[in-house]
Amino acid sequence: MKLYNSMTRKKEEFVPIEPGKVKMYSCGPTVYNFFHIGNARPFIIFDTLRRYFEYRGYDVQFVQNFTDIDDKVINKANAEGVTYDVIADRYIKEYFTDAKGLGIRPATVHPRATETMDAIIDIVKKLVDNGHAYAAPNGDVYFRTKSFAEYGKLSHQPLDELQAGARISVGELKEDPMDFAVWKAAKPGEPSWESPWGQGRPGWHIECSAMVNKYLGKTIDIHSGGKDLIFPHHENEIAQSECANGCTFANYWLHNGFLTIDNEKMSKSKGNFFMVREAAEVYGYETIRMFMLSAQYRSPLNYSEESLMMAKQSLARLYTAAENLQFLLDHQTGDVMTETEQAKAASFDQYRQKFIDAMDDDLNTADALAAVFELVREINTAVKDPNCTHAFVQTCFDRMMELCGVLGLVDHLEKKTIDSEIEDLIAQRTAAKKAKNFAEADRIRDYLLNEKGIIIKDTRQGTQWSYKES
Ligand SMILES: [Zn+2]
Incomplete structure (x- = not known):
């Protein structure tokens, strides 16, 4: 290093x-x-x-x-x-x-x-x-x-x-x-x-x-x-x-390096002197961390509404990816990766290496974050396959969280729980199908899709669901 x-x-x-x-x-x-x-x-x-x-x-x-x-x-x-x-x-x-x-x-x-x-x-x-x-x-x-x-x-x-x-x-x-x-x-x-x-x-x-x-x-x-x-x-x-x-x-x-506020030096007399607590109330603490890591530490860094909003969006992308993987972990099956998945998982090594190379180069968190986003992009595409195995999703999740953890990001991931209304509706639809009331089954499926943004998929293992991509 x-x-x-x-x-x-x-x-x-x-x-x-x-x-x-x-x-x-x-x-x-x-x-x-x-x-x-x-x-x-x-x-x-x-x-x-x-x-x-x-x-x-x-x-x-x-x-x-x-x-x-x-x-x-x-x-x-x-x-x-x-x-x-x-x-x-x-x-x-x-x-x-x-x-x-x-x-x-x-x-x-x-x-x-x-x-x-x-x-x-x-x-x-x-x-x-x-x-x-x-x-x-x-x-x-x-x-x-x-x-x-x-x-x-x-x-x-x-x-x-x-x-x-x-x-x-x-x-x-x-x-x-x-x-x-x-x-x-x-x-x-x-x-x-x-x-x-x-x-x-x-x-x-x-x-x-x-x-x-x-x-x-x-x-x-x-x-x-x-x-x-x-x-x-x-x-x-x-x-x-x-x-x-x-x-x-x-x-x-x-x-x-120094932090400037709207391209000005921070000072009490300029009135641009404020506390982390105040910034956190507007953008959230973790957004501030993401923002601070968006530049190599010796570079000057400018605090502005725009740069904080960008950090907020970047962070949201990481959370969305992690939540999607958590969801898939609950719904995909298969303990053994396919050969294609194994090859894909092995290809993730390059992003870890990029991350390490960046951090080894005088803690270049900006480039390290870029490697994380490349990895996340690859993962997002790879898990679109409806047949991907649980084992593969787990690997994707672990790889992503490993690097985020080093940066102290995606630290507040909560498991999304399906609310009981959706559980009930899925059960009602299964019952309607059993009773050959296909009109009712379709009505529930459409309601879930249009009102709740939930996609229903019937598989041999039973009914699976996922959030519609927005
Ligand atoms: Zn000292």
């Missing part, structure tokens, strides 16, 4: 640290609100990457954090007159509601910053001890950016260029404008934790470094997030972790 590594700016063959295992870390949400549509993209993409690794037989350890202490969380708590944890608990719960809807599986671990305080203090202590960080007189602790010669290697910016843009804000007791806070001294009225530098709370970047250490180790295979996190967040994570541990932090850095 090849993955584009933001660090080397190349597609590279993925080689795990330990054969058969993947250690992945993805930056999660700050829990002070519902998550917005732009954030849904990395969550869906990296969930898909994890699913694909599992499909290819890897044992995946996937960690995604919750930033539950931060200015935004504190401000929201103050505005509502509650403690920070009330806000955090509420929006962690809402995260899981939206994530479930979007088919995003829970990570192996979802650490919270406030529950990782020991590991955070440990790493800050290490950095202070080895001179890469220092405590200011007021209790803030800063990372000494210039002490890390490789700073800027992920964002490919030379240190002196970065330096030109750096400023010291009023009240910050930094040695150098480039330095950043790893620990913040407590301000009056704010939640705080005990540390060797007095009461305080962690800076944002340090929690990810500490959580990677705690749950995955010093070096991980993949670190991922939105492109907007490359600088300064991921750059700072690298500086902290590599200076604390003296080894490479992550072997592959994956970043998804």
Whole structure:
């Protein structure tokens, strides 16, 4: 499998640290609100990457954090007159509601910053001890950016260029404008934790470094997030972790491209900033997932009514095909495929291969979806044969669901049950035929066809029915 590594700016063959295992870390949400549509993209993409690794037989350890202490969380708590944890608990719960809807599986671990305080203090202590960080007189602790010669290697910016843009804000007791806070001294009225530098709370970047250490180790295979996190967040994570541990932090850095809304950058001031929850109410969660997978993850992706409607239709095509197969599974017989069917089933391998080739090429979900639709088209045609065997239909269904499952699609397939009225009518028609009342039998058959869209077929096994194709 090849993955584009933001660090080397190349597609590279993925080689795990330990054969058969993947250690992945993805930056999660700050829990002070519902998550917005732009954030849904990395969550869906990296969930898909994890699913694909599992499909290819890897044992995946996937960690995604919750930033539950931060200015935004504190401000929201103050505005509502509650403690920070009330806000955090509420929006962690809402995260899981939206994530479930979007088919995003829970990570192996979802650490919270406030529950990782020991590991955070440990790493800050290490950095202070080895001179890469220092405590200011007021209790803030800063990372000494210039002490890390490789700073800027992920964002490919030379240190002196970065330096030109750096400023010291009023009240910050930094040695150098480039330095950043790893620990913040407590301000009056704010939640705080005990540390060797007095009461305080962690800076944002340090929690990810500490959580990677705690749950995955010093070096991980993949670190991922939105492109907007490359600088300064991921750059700072690298500086902290590599200076604390003296080894490479992550072997592959994956970043998804931006989502635009009606071809404009998403922003609160433009009024095009909205939550997944709102979009799901209009289009449904799974449509949003289908939409996010319709482009390769590094490409820009534009959210518009048109693109969402297209995703909705594509998804409906998959559901229609799957429901038709389920229906046929209930009605076709024959445990052994015919030779023709066996040949057909073997020909489906090419679509699986296309799917794998696309996913192996830096997770190209757009091409992988195209392979799924080619397979579905072939299946739809193949099962039109009224004599196709149950065994063949089962194979078609399994093949289709195998690939959809990797993408987390067609996750809400429900078995369509024939309603009892139709069952009754079919029984009445059978009775009428037995009594040689053919006029009545025909009337019921026509009623089912014209009013219910049900086609009746008399076979040696009894009466079978199917939905009329619309
Ligand atoms: Zn992070």
